[in-house]
Amino acid sequence: MKMSSLKKYAALLLVLLVPSLIWAEGARETETEEIQASQARYVFLFIGDGMALTQINAAEAYLKARQNTSVGVEKLAFSQFPNQGLTTTYDAGSFITDSASAGTAIATGNKTLSGVINMDTSKSIKYTTIAEMAKAAGMKVGVISSVNLDHATPACFYAKEASRNNYYNIGVQLAHSNFDYFAGGMLRLDKTPQGQKNVHEIMAEKGWLIASNREELQALRPGNRQVYAYSKGFAGNALDYAMDMKADNISLAEYTSRGIELLDNENGFFMMVEGGKIDWACHANDAAASINDTIAFDNAVKEAVDFYNRHPEETLIIVTGDHETGGLSLGFAGTKYDSAFTEIGRQKMSFEAFDHYVLKPFKQNNPTGSLAQLMPEIRKNFGIDSLSPYESELLEKAFNASMKGVGEDEESYLLYGGYEPISVTLTHILNNRAGLAWASYSHTGVPVATFALGVGGELFNGYYDNTEIFQKAATVLGLGVPVLASR
Template identity: 65%
Template structure:
């Protein structure tokens, strides 16, 4: 049976590689003595590149050391480290759908496309699907909605990442074993049709929507959908900076996934996405990004615990899909100085400030208000006191924009450059705090800088060097199926 399965996968993989013109890059230079990874973890920090990682390490150091420096995260201490390019088939700056497709399938595609080629006519097979066919169990975990672009790139095929209903139907009909994290977008279900939740329940999935239900799960042959709908960030986990004790963390979902999937004799493949790093960086919220990078690292630590018990059979890969926000460690106003401890003064995310403070204020002051009413909350939650004339001027201008002052046509471009479509007051608050820390942003979108890739465990050495994001798929395939790699090379 195993011999037939191996032959089948050789034929399928060889056909797919020649069809996409990738066979040479996979076959040449193989190390035919590679260890087999029975257990594979792929961690993707969405929007996480060198600036996000370094800002987090500098923040940790600033809170625990008197001299400038960094305090290493767990995954930045991995022995294998590389740089990865991220451009897609149509743009130097990728989006999460095309970047996720490249990592999951080894093929470039256009922004917005999930696991289809750039003509949108050919479906592409994912590393998770190959792993499932080999008898491994598969888990997909994310801190954002599970039908968002990155998690969807491991189970769905869709012309547009915005086709949420189609994507979550594919999740509900998949044969993967463990989905956990944010909810699928059931609000996108057309009237009169069953939602993905309905279908999973009809098909006997185990559903866990709180910590008690999650803790009660034990290894079985049943598929699991473990989701947490937080207090106000619908369909995703709260930002780590906003989490309450009852909230379920990315690390907890990862630990439960390991418990459920590791009982399988054939091993497992698990993809874990730290999706809210990206969301925080789109909003230029350095503190939210930093705390979510720490939360992401805590999830990696759960995999490290498993690796320590199975070092010869486990590989952990950590990467990003792209950089978000154009974060820089340095600001014109602070010149050569940095003050990363300033970040610690922020007690809530931009989103929580909007939800709990600014929105209620706007609703109760529809005839107008004064910045002085909110300044105590700004000082309490962001530490912005002793304001300079420049800072106060920026806050006053943003306050009146948030309260609905009109913007003429000629100033709309300036408005976007200042606020990026977010609440003007909230955006100005985080910008000013970031600048005090010595951090700055260039974009509310993605950028084209390379990301870092790290690896620990079986075949870790493959991930050293400078390579493209499509090569991550090829390296993962080599480690999951070294016997097929040998057959191809021979």
């Protein structure tokens, strides 16, 4: 090649490469550029445990279907927030996280191992949570959950434990915390070691105000006394599933509304609200229970939106999930391209209520009973009037397994996941008829959606890791944690 040709070629390369080099340098600067955000006085962090896009979309499709026959969705309040992103959930040891490690990432900005609460992977270093930082800055702090308050997600905002199963230690840390408002499912008093005071006794000695019903909750007034308000549901002392609630049950939305009233002050507050039974329903592959608890979770978010509307220049609301549960799919092989979300409305009680109120007494009173004897209750509570030959075979097999006791072999787990065979088979049949399917009884590794409304909400746009939720929220709270632009 002649020298003149080489010069022309080199010049052309410069023309092509220089803009790319300038862009790359700018991109590197953007990656390390610290973002400045306005500061909020009030921050709400809502966590739908087990809630990813499919759980949200299933609830929206169901709401639309029960109104009319047209195809579409009726959006939830939080899915209409102006700022929306996707969030990865893997932890330090697994692509599929659990609630302890996911909660630690969201609450502290640090990855850890599944089962570990606010400690590093060596289980020797303890992390400070955003709730503790907010309290140290003079704000009031509330933690609310539809499951037990010593469960992994709520515990990630006040406790540090090598194992999420150390319920008594976690409860004692709650009692000794300086937070202002705890509400939701009751602490596990049955985990109290022999000879030790239970956590309720410790809290009473420390002067906590304890409310165990609506009358006591409504009687509370804002002040400096710490509040512990709990409900004792029929199963596990968590809140009952939304579809099982009765008039005297206190909802997640009511606990949130009351918390806002009790926490509101001139120094502001941080409130974490968990919809924990979305996760429990998805573990059991109960779409109706999951959908209804997602709607109940959205109703709690609406309480925060009402507060935001009164304080739009001072409030940030964040809504996210910690992971997806169950591998929920909006589509099933047997229905191909069809869906029938109205089928979900046929179910009148959760799998948990069916086990407790129907199956348990049936087994006690009819130890040699038949499926035909149980069918009237199945029709009443699941709306299943007739069965195909395939469904009949599945249900008969499951009924026999429930009556005799399910085995621990691989086939039994794949079919029933450790739940009552007849109950999980009924939800599978109904869900499949609706056009829904499940891949797991555990968590999955898909990203979750994150939504934000209010001061600094624009930080939550994009695709980022769950540890960045901590960074972004702490920045908006003015807690001295810098946020870098997403890569």
